[in-house]
Amino acid sequence: MDWKRYTFIFLIIxxxxxxxxxxxxxxSPPILxxxxxxxTTIAVATPLTLGALSGVFCERAGVVNIGIEGMxxxxxxxxxxxxxxxxxxxxFEKWPSIFTGLIAAIFAGALMGLxxxxxxxxxxxDQIIGGTVINILAVxxxxxxxxxxxxxxxxxxxxxxxxxxxxxxxxxxxxxETLAPICGGxxxxxxxxxxxxxxxxxxxxxxSAIVLVFVSHYVLFNTRWGLRTRAVGEHPKAADTxxxxxxxxxxxxxxxxxxxxxLAGAYFTIxxxxxxxxxxxxGRGFISLAAMIFGNWSPIGSWVASLLFxxxxxxxxxxxxxxxxxxxxxxxxxxxxxxxxxxYILTMLILTGIIGRTIAPAADGTPYEK
Amino acid sequence: MKKFYGLFAAxxxxxxxxxxxxxxxxxCSKEDVFCVGLVTDVGKINDKSFNQxxxxxxxxxxxxxxxxxQYIETSDAKDYEKNIATFGDANYDVVVTVGFALGEATIxxxxxxxxxxxxxxxxxxxxxxxxVSGLSFPEDQAGFLVGALASMMSKSHKVGAVCGTDVVPPVxxxxxxxxxxxxxxxxxxxxSTEVFVVYHSDVGFDKTFTDPExxxxxxxxxxxxxxxxxxxxxxxxxxxxxxxxxxxGGYAIGVDTDQYLTLPEAAPRxxxxxxxxxxxxxxxxxxxxxxxxxxSGNVYGPAGYAPYHDLDGEVPAEVKTxxxxxxxDLLSGAVTTNVPPVKP
Numbered sequence: 001m002d003w004k005r006y007t008f009i010f011l012i013i014x015x016x017x018x019x020x021x022x023x024x025x026x027x028s029p030p031i032l033x034x035x036x037x038x039x040t041t042i043a044v045a046t047p048l049t050l051g052a053l054s055g056v057f058c059e060r061a062g063v064v065n066i067g068i069e070g071m072x073x074x075x076x077x078x079x080x081x082x083x084x085x086x087x088x089x090x091x092f093e094k095w096p097s098i099f100t101g102l103i104a105a106i107f108a109g110a111l112m113g114l115x116x117x118x119x120x121x122x123x124x125x126d127q128i129i130g131g132t133v134i135n136i137l138a139v140x141x142x143x144x145x146x147x148x149x150x151x152x153x154x155x156x157x158x159x160x161x162x163x164x165x166x167x168x169x170x171x172x173x174x175x176x177e178t179l180a181p182i183c184g185g186x187x188x189x190x191x192x193x194x195x196x197x198x199x200x201x202x203x204x205x206x207x208s209a210i211v212l213v214f215v216s217h218y219v220l221f222n223t224r225w226g227l228r229t230r231a232v233g234e235h236p237k238a239a240d241t242x243x244x245x246x247x248x249x250x251x252x253x254x255x256x257x258x259x260x261x262x263l264a265g266a267y268f269t270i271x272x273x274x275x276x277x278x279x280x281x282x283g284r285g286f287i288s289l290a291a292m293i294f295g296n297w298s299p300i301g302s303w304v305a306s307l308l309f310x311x312x313x314x315x316x317x318x319x320x321x322x323x324x325x326x327x328x329x330x331x332x333x334x335x336x337x338x339x340x341x342x343x344y345i346l347t348m349l350i351l352t353g354i355i356g357r358t359i360a361p362a363a364d365g366t367p368y369e370k
Numbered sequence: 371m372k373k374f375y376g377l378f379a380a381x382x383x384x385x386x387x388x389x390x391x392x393x394x395x396x397x398c399s400k401e402d403v404f405c406v407g408l409v410t411d412v413g414k415i416n417d418k419s420f421n422q423x424x425x426x427x428x429x430x431x432x433x434x435x436x437x438x439x440q441y442i443e444t445s446d447a448k449d450y451e452k453n454i455a456t457f458g459d460a461n462y463d464v465v466v467t468v469g470f471a472l473g474e475a476t477i478x479x480x481x482x483x484x485x486x487x488x489x490x491x492x493x494x495x496x497x498x499x500x501x502v503s504g505l506s507f508p509e510d511q512a513g514f515l516v517g518a519l520a521s522m523m524s525k526s527h528k529v530g531a532v533c534g535t536d537v538v539p540p541v542x543x544x545x546x547x548x549x550x551x552x553x554x555x556x557x558x559x560x561x562s563t564e565v566f567v568v569y570h571s572d573v574g575f576d577k578t579f580t581d582p583e584x585x586x587x588x589x590x591x592x593x594x595x596x597x598x599x600x601x602x603x604x605x606x607x608x609x610x611x612x613x614x615x616x617x618x619g620g621y622a623i624g625v626d627t628d629q630y631l632t633l634p635e636a637a638p639r640x641x642x643x644x645x646x647x648x649x650x651x652x653x654x655x656x657x658x659x660x661x662x663x664x665x666s667g668n669v670y671g672p673a674g675y676a677p678y679h680d681l682d683g684e685v686p687a688e689v690k691t692x693x694x695x696x697x698x699d700l701l702s703g704a705v706t707t708n709v710p711p712v713k714p
Binding site for chain 2: 028037043044047143160166267274275278279283314317321335339
């Protein structure tokens, strides 16, 4: 565990939250500001967390994955397409269709992972180029299919995009109902409970992302399989000598990474909004790559880093909400893009080693040749 | 290693060929062939917003004027010039470019292709350029109308707007108009409404209108802060906000077109839309171009607000009357929004 780094990141997040609370104090009670920002932070961090986990699995096994963005985009498209086909063409009910979409997204991500594995493990392609190919392919493939399937001649949907069956909604945690009697008649107590409840009410993929962070951390650092994965990424020759099948380990991990990127893709079209737009992942795959490096190639670290990126987006939104209350002389806080720079500047700082060095797996990016 | 090169090459070729789609061949240079080309902004032709509305206007020209129509979707802001030139080199009669961001490229193309009429949607002309008709709308008035409506309908007296970048003047005018409208209705009814306007200015033109996830999160964030009415103004980004607001049970307000019709997932909670009547205006301009009566310079189209549809029963009669009065006053000039054409 990298406590120094986590403390540093949490300190920054606290400062960001504190700044918003201070600015917004005349407009909104602090508890409401904090819980609203927390809820945004967790939700926004979801695709970044999953994307970073995808990177962690690939790179811990020694395969650089800069194709996360492409994997996400492909998965977002096929997840949405799967849901629509089940709903409209095969006439399934709403929830089975959405669930199929979710599976389709994970499957599409895994397939892209498999492609990356074939390129980089079997054919020993330069892994940066392999990842770039995946990113370019994803843009072309999804854009082309999106147009051909819905607007092409003889399209099953006659020139328009049909309704998606819907998206995954918040899971309500019955905290308010449980604690209401304790509050008695106090409205301020109820307000606080309700505010905390709004943080806990997250959507299914957001919750599973957090669960997956801890599962991945346990698997990578406390199981035999995780040890082998890391061995393959650090010193494949040694791993091979003791009888670990390097190629097999790399394949499995890259496909797992693809599936995780697929789940991140599903976040966009199955959970966040029920629609697909070309290029809708908007570079989040690359941000998750930064989060992974920021988090020193560990699942928990990546998650904490993703939370920082999420918090900075929450900061941008809230600084604009409280625009009128920003004290004179601090006008730069209104400039959304300046605030948006914070995580990137921090990433660069971290890369310089000021707060502990990040160390990539030793064999990261090198194909294994016997 | 040889095997890999083959595979790699195949992938690259596939990646390059897939996005390219050649337009159907018609000889537009002939006198009796009337060709209309449309170049979208980075948003897509099916954005359920301004690109789509413009395309519908062009398609009307196909049905009613027998025009040959074709569109090119811009996928990168660097390609504006190239995409316009594709139509220019094919001797199209009219080229419609959609969006403020294409303004400069359109003016440059007009100089290069003097025989082509250019219609620039959302392109306010600083000075009249021969061959360019800039179609603009009083977005501030449309924003004003829905701002007033939001203020009158909000129960929490907190309303929000989730917009694209404020660098684009029409978007900024929607946002400012929204604020001004809410303040106007407050003054009328003695209420006090807080207005949150958030722009997606932290990214470039290429992303600001195509980020539904950001829109949805921002809308949700506002609702966590107590807002119950959300105006989504900014292409697909706004659509995300509208959908999220509707799903959270708030009132959603659309933009550009009557989005009740284009966003079925949000329809049950669509209160209204701040409308720019793009489709008929574009059609009228194309028709004028065909008849040779199209004027260069600024042309203004009408703005308005969409019907309440499913929520008609929830809107009190006095609010409906007030809205009609505000609309009439804006048209007559008795009420002004005091929003300048561009951000100072």
